[in-house]
Amino acid sequence: MLSLKVTVTNAKGFHLRPASKLVEVAGRYPDACAQLVHPERGNKADCRNMMALMMMSCPMGTELGLEIEGEQAQALADAIQALFNSGFGD
Secondary structure, eight states: OEEEEEEOOSTTOBOHHHHHHHHHHHHTOTTEEEEEEOTTTOOEEETTOHHHHHTTOBOTTOEEEEEEEETTHHHHHHHHHHHHHTGGGO
């Protein structure tokens, strides 16, 4: 399992548009499973589950844990990191 940190960098925080982009990216890697972990609440959200991601409710600057496992774990980790680093295009 890969464990890393990602930071919400877009000004509007982690909302509907970033969540939908994350679901789309995670869906491209069927042989990997990723979960975001909220640092303060400890709750986890499957990166393919829109409702779970929306419940994360993270403002700009929030650092989240990312846990990924499976054969495509590294490729998915790279794709998710790129998405967070780009601010989800917002």
